[in-house]
Amino acid sequence: MFVKPLVLCVAMVMMTNMTSTGWSEETNYISKGFGLSIATDKAVYHPTEPITITLVIFNHTEDTLTFTFTSSKRYDFFIRREEKEIWRWSADKLFAQMMGKERIESGECLIYKETYKAKEKPISGTYTITGVLTCRDPLRTLEGTVCIQVRGEELNINKVL
Numbered sequence: 001m002f003v004k005p006l007v008l009c010v011a012m013v014m015m016t017n018m019t020s021t022g023w024s025e026e027t028n029y030i031s032k033g034f035g036l037s038i039a040t041d042k043a044v045y046h047p048t049e050p051i052t053i054t055l056v057i058f059n060h061t062e063d064t065l066t067f068t069f070t071s072s073k074r075y076d077f078f079i080r081r082e083e084k085e086i087w088r089w090s091a092d093k094l095f096a097q098m099m100g101k102e103r104i105e106s107g108e109c110l111i112y113k114e115t116y117k118a119k120e121k122p123i124s125g126t127y128t129i130t131g132v133l134t135c136r137d138p139l140r141t142l143e144g145t146v147c148i149q150v151r152g153e154e155l156n157i158n159k160v161l
Contacts, residue, residue: 033061055131
C-alpha cells in the first residue's frame with residue numbers, strides 16, 4: 001500500500017523531466033522502504049545544452065523519516081568526467097551554519113532540482129552526475145549517480161575543463 005504514493009511521486013518527477021530523447025535515471029534503496037532517485041532530463045546532450053538534474057528522496061515505509069543537517073545545505077550535485085570534477089552546485093553558494101531537520105511522511109518525497117549550464121563547451125564523452133542528500137546521520141546519507149553522454153562539437157584541444 002505504501003508503494004503507490006512513491007511510484008506516483010517518482011513517476012510525476014520523471015514525466016516532467018522526459019523529453020523526446022528520454023532521460024537517464026538511477027534509483028538506490030538505502031534501507032527497506034526509503035532511498036533516492038537521481039535523474040537528468042535527457043541521456044544525451046549537445047555541448048551547449050543545459051542539464052536539468054532532479055534528486056528525489058522517497059519514503060514508502062510506514063514511519064515518518066527525519067533527517068538532521070548541520071547547515072542550511074540539504075543536497076549537492078556534482079559532475080565529473082574521467083574522475084575530474086568539473087562542476088559542483090554548492091561551490092559558489094553560502095549556507096547558514098545552523099542545525100536543521102527535514103521530515104518525510106510515509107508515502108511522500110523531497111524533490112530537489114537544479115540546472116547546470118556549462119561556461120565552456122564540454123568535450124564529447126561520458127559524464128557522471130552525482131546527487132547527495134547532505135544529512136548528518138551517516139546511516140542515512142543518500143547518494144546516487146547517473147551517467148550522461150555529451151556529443152557534438154569538440155572543445156579546442158588546448159583548453160582543459
